[in-house]
Amino acid sequence: MTDPSELIGLALAAGAEAADVMVAESDETPVGFEANRLKTIESKNSRAIGLRVIKDGRLGVAAATDMDNPRFIVDSAIEVSAFGAKAAFTLPPAVIPPSMDLVDPSLDDLPLDAMVQVGQRMIDGVRAVNPDVLCEAGVVKARSRVRIVSSTGLDVAYDKTTYATSVSGTLIRGTDILYVGEGEASCRSFDAVDWIIDETRIQLERAARNVSIRSGTMPVLFTHSGVAYALAGPLLSALNGRTVLQGASPLVDRIGETVADTRISVIDDPLTAWGPGSSPVDDEGLPTRRRAVIEDGVLAGFYYDLQTAGLAGVDPTGNGARSPGTLASPSIHALTFANGTDSVDDLIRDMDEGLIVELVIGAGQGNVLGGDFGGNVVLGYKVEKGEITGRVKDTMIAGNVWSSLRQVRAVGNDGRWVGGSFYTPSLLLDGVTIASKG
Amino acid sequence: MRDVVEAALAGHRADYIEIRLERSEATRISYRGRDLEEIGKTASSGGNVRALVNGGWGFVSFNDLGDLRAKVATAVEEARLAASAPLVMAPAQPFMDIVPATIVKDPRLVSLADKKGRLDQFNEIIWSTPSIQSSSIRYGDSWRETIFASTIGSWIQQERVDVTANIGAIARRGDEVEQSMISVGSLGDYGLIDGLDDEVRGVATRAVQLLDASYPGPGEQTVIMDPILSGVFVHEAFGHLSESDFLYENPRMQENMVLGTRFGQPHLNIVDGAAIPGLRGSYRYDEEGTPAQRTDLIREGVLVGRLHSRETAGVMGEQPTGNARAINYRYPPIVRMTNTIIEPGTTSFEDMLADTPDGIYARNWYGGTTTMEMFTFSAGEAYRIRNGKVEELLRGVVLSGNLFSTLGNIDAIGNDLLMNEGGGCGKGGQMPLPVSNGGPHIRIQQCMVGGRQ
Numbered sequence: 040m041t042d043p044s045e046l047i048g049l050a051l052a053a054g055a056e057a058a059d060v061m062v063a064e065s066d067e068t069p070v071g072f073e074a075n076r077l078k079t080i081e082s083k084n085s086r087a088i089g090l091r092v093i094k095d096g097r098l099g100v101a102a103a104t105d106m107d108n109p110r111f112i113v114d115s116a117i118e119v120s121a122f123g124a125k126a127a128f129t130l131p132p133a134v135i136p137p138s139m140d141l142v143d144p145s146l147d148d149l150p151l152d153a154m155v156q157v158g159q160r161m162i163d164g165v166r167a168v169n170p171d172v173l174c175e176a177g178v179v180k181a182r183s184r185v186r187i188v189s190s191t192g193l194d195v196a197y198d199k200t201t202y203a204t205s206v207s208g209t210l211i212r213g214t215d216i217l218y219v220g221e222g223e224a225s226c227r228s229f230d231a232v233d234w235i236i237d238e239t240r241i242q243l244e245r246a247a248r249n250v251s252i253r254s255g256t257m258p259v260l261f262t263h264s265g266v267a268y269a270l271a272g273p274l275l276s277a278l279n280g281r282t283v284l285q286g287a288s289p290l291v292d293r294i295g296e297t298v299a300d301t302r303i304s305v306i307d308d309p310l311t312a313w314g315p316g317s318s319p320v321d322d323e324g325l326p327t328r329r330r331a332v333i334e335d336g337v338l339a340g341f342y343y344d345l346q347t348a349g350l351a352g353v354d355p356t357g358n359g360a361r362s363p364g365t366l367a368s369p370s371i372h373a374l375t376f377a378n379g380t381d382s383v384d385d386l387i388r389d390m391d392e393g394l395i396v397e398l399v400i401g402a403g404q405g406n407v408l409g410g411d412f413g414g415n416v417v418l419g420y421k422v423e424k425g426e427i428t429g430r431v432k433d434t435m436i437a438g439n440v441w442s443s444l445r446q447v448r449a450v451g452n453d454g455r456w457v458g459g460s461f462y463t464p465s466l467l468l469d470g471v472t473i474a475s476k477g
Numbered sequence: 478m479r480d481v482v483e484a485a486l487a488g489h490r491a492d493y494i495e496i497r498l499e500r501s502e503a504t505r506i507s508y509r510g511r512d513l514e515e516i517g518k519t520a521s522s523g524g525n526v527r528a529l530v531n532g533g534w535g536f537v538s539f540n541d542l543g544d545l546r547a548k549v550a551t552a553v554e555e556a557r558l559a560a561s562a563p564l565v566m567a568p569a570q571p572f573m574d575i576v577p578a579t580i581v582k583d584p585r586l587v588s589l590a591d592k593k594g595r596l597d598q599f600n601e602i603i604w605s606t607p608s609i610q611s612s613s614i615r616y617g618d619s620w621r622e623t624i625f626a627s628t629i630g631s632w633i634q635q636e637r638v639d640v641t642a643n644i645g646a647i648a649r650r651g652d653e654v655e656q657s658m659i660s661v662g663s664l665g666d667y668g669l670i671d672g673l674d675d676e677v678r679g680v681a682t683r684a685v686q687l688l689d690a691s692y693p694g695p696g697e698q699t700v701i702m703d704p705i706l707s708g709v710f711v712h713e714a715f716g717h718l719s720e721s722d723f724l725y726e727n728p729r730m731q732e733n734m735v736l737g738t739r740f741g742q743p744h745l746n747i748v749d750g751a752a753i754p755g756l757r758g759s760y761r762y763d764e765e766g767t768p769a770q771r772t773d774l775i776r777e778g779v780l781v782g783r784l785h786s787r788e789t790a791g792v793m794g795e796q797p798t799g800n801a802r803a804i805n806y807r808y809p810p811i812v813r814m815t816n817t818i819i820e821p822g823t824t825s826f827e828d829m830l831a832d833t834p835d836g837i838y839a840r841n842w843y844g845g846t847t848t849m850e851m852f853t854f855s856a857g858e859a860y861r862i863r864n865g866k867v868e869e870l871l872r873g874v875v876l877s878g879n880l881f882s883t884l885g886n887i888d889a890i891g892n893d894l895l896m897n898e899g900g901g902c903g904k905g906g907q908m909p910l911p912v913s914n915g916g917p918h919i920r921i922q923q924c925m926v927g928g929r930q
Binding site: 070073074076077078079080081082083084085086087089098099100101102103104105108111115116118119120121122123124125151155171173209211212213214215216218254281284285286287288289363364365366400401403404405406408409411413414415417433435436437438439472473474476 | 504505506509510512513514515516517518519520521522523532533534535536537538539540541551555556558559561589590593610611647649652653654655656695696697726727729730733807809843844845846847848849850851852853854855872873875877879880881925926927928929
């Protein structure tokens with residue numbers, strides 16, 4: 040079993056000025072349900088070791104899953120470095136990261152029976168609401184370890200456990216397909232079954248009838264998943280330090296300027312206890328911290344890995360993500376929107392005419408770089424005179440994040456996590472175009 | 478190795494067990510901006526065991542190939558825990574075969590210096606175009622060897638070499654940013670990279686032109702799609718619906734997919750198959766050891782077939798089609814497309830165009846998704862058609878529709894054919910799976926076009 044220090048020693052002996060190693064291992068146990076019943080139990084073990092070198096000032100990287108083949112890794116990393124990008128950073132020094140709540144030992148002992156019961160409860164609960172819903176469900180536990188060792192004396196490692204439960208159902212009437220479902224994820228054990236069933240029940244009730252909606256503009260309420268599916272992509276693209284460095288972000292040179300409504304504040308939060316997106320260090324060994332990217336509508340910062348920060352001439356931000364076989368690139372840990380003050384029930388009651396968007400497909404297929412969002416509304420509801428009248432079909436939305444985030448009618452007080460690494464309240468926005476077949 | 482594997486499979490109490498072993502190596506080169514950004518090499522090895530007991534599946538995946546018998550025992554135990562009722566998979570014949578990679582020009586024999594040199598040239602083409610803000614190039618090649626063994630008695634070794642490139646240009650003027658890109662791929666042919674200069678030039682030019690393009694305005698349009706986009710269309714708007722794992726335990730959905738149902742006009746013919754040779758989705762055996770074939774899905778507008786794994790075929794009383802695929806050893810096989818094609822018809826593109834008073838001509842592709850009822854995909858470039866003529870460039874053209882009605886709205890099928898081999902399909906967390914899709918020019922009435930006003 041190759042020790043990271045051995046790889047580093049071999050790399051330095053081969054002429055590298057600096058080198059670091061990432062070791063990533065994980066064990067995952069997914070329990071899967073299909074067609075309303077238990078179907079598959081899996082155990083997945085994976086590991087890889089990767090070496091990043093700086094030789095003659097240039098970057099190379101190589102990785103293997105075989106922990107006993109240091110020659111391949113060192114020779115490959117050195118070989119590719121001859122063609123690599125000039126390094127614009129030096130490896131960070133040793134650090135002692137804070138300990139964080141990321142491991143729940145009870146998950147290691149969580150028996151398969153218990154996981155099976157959770158899945159069956161979710162399915163039985165949804166089918167008690169409507170027995171015609173055909174359900175899939177997943178209950179997954181995992182444990183992972185990341186270790187980063189460098190020639191500058193850095194040696195950090197942290198473990199993380201994760202637990203996730205989700206159910207998704209399809210209700211088919213003729214060729215009309217309705218997808219409903221909900222899920223939750225955390226680094227520690229939880230019981231969200233009742234909440235998941237309840238959220239799914241609400242979707243089934245709201246979508247009980249299909250209704251038509253006119254084409255044109257009207258206020259659009261993006262729920263948590265709506266914000267995640269439709270708006271996150273263009274937002275993250277524009278804040279990505281690499282996109283900014285390329286000059287391809289609409290936010291270039293705008294730090295300190297107003298880019299959104301004053302009620303919009305967005306923070307990258309790697310430190311939430313038990314958050315699946317949390318970590319004490321980034322994948323380059325830099326300590327992580329909470330950073331504002333948008334503060335009361337004003338652009339506060341971008342997110343960088345070491346190389347991008349070096350090229351941009353800015354301080355690194357601890358946002359380097361990589362896998363053993365890749366160099367680092369900028370990545371948000373956990374995007375969190377500040378909670379607002381408006382009750383979503385009140386917002387709906389005050390809507391004379393509007394659309395609620397839960398799920399869209401095709402959101403990433405427009406001009407994401409330019410901030411455009413859009414797509415086909417897979418789950419969305421029409422609001423008329425303060426009431427949800429039913430589900431819309433054959434309806435597309437389109438807009439631009441940098442226009443719509445300046446046309447905020449309200450920010451909900453219902454902030455919550457979506458999928459473990461995105462926190463947002465509902466957002467009621469103007470400036471969204473609706474196209475519907477009727 | 479073979480005796481170890483076969484010994485590990487023997488003597489367990491399960492209805493069926495498979496072992497898959499895999500080795501692969503890959504090279505990746507990327508540019509984001511003026512200079513090369515990243516170059517790296519990876520080697521991966523590992524395997525998995527899949528076991529079936531009374532309708533329950535156990536699956537174990539690993540990098541450490543030691544103690545294979547214990548891993549099989551674990552998979553069998555998991556299957557037993559997941560068991561509910563007997564599942565009869567479609568019968569399979571055992572095969573013993575060694576399939577070498579299809580290679581036209583081996584990327585492993587091209588030096589890194591040459592690869593970088595070529596990509597430098599592409600980057601230079603982009604950067605020498607005025608108003609270009611940045612470039613984005615991703616190149617990858619890989620070699621993979623898999624071994625498949627099962628309790629039916631199969632032992633199949635297959636090798637595969639893959640080449641992909643994704644080349645994009647970003648143009649900027651003031652606050653406006655636009656991007657244009659191409660995605661290309663091949664089975665075992667580095668020569669794909671040799672011939673791309675004109676296309677790369679086109680990507681750069683188009684990115685700049687998009688800055689001045691108008692938006693189509695939302696609404697229903699007549700759309701003529703080029704062969705590449707019609708490939709993405711058939712993949713999203715019908716291909717996924719043909720994957721029987723969405724159907725086989727879903728009686729209501731099966732009512733919508735009864736063989737013999739009319740989906741389109743008599744000029745429409747759609748096939749999928751890995752047995753069509755030399756394409757990005759081609760192979761000799763699928764991941765369950767079923768020989769690849771060519772499956773008719775739509776013949777003369779009528780549904781005549783679907784894509785199966787042994788499990789879905791068994792449950793539905795149909796024949797396996799060789800469409801069980803896994804992206805790598807970390808995942809079990811599921812039903813996937815391979816090479817999906819709308820067969821050419823008889824109308825020339827010129828006639829199709831001349832016959833279109835008003836609409837959109839859409840080419841190339843940017844991305845696509847489906848929900849089995851609705852599909853969405855976007856055009857890499859699009860133009861307004863007026864009075865039978867292609868006019869101004871449009872941007873932000875996202876097309877959407879209903880799977881069950883859109884095929885019937887195809888009212889013209891071209892007499893040409895091109896394949897899009899740059900696609901990486903995503904399903905069940907397994908992406909990007911190499912696929913190809915293509916067809917002739919086609920014209921669709923009442924296609925929903927999204928977009929800003």
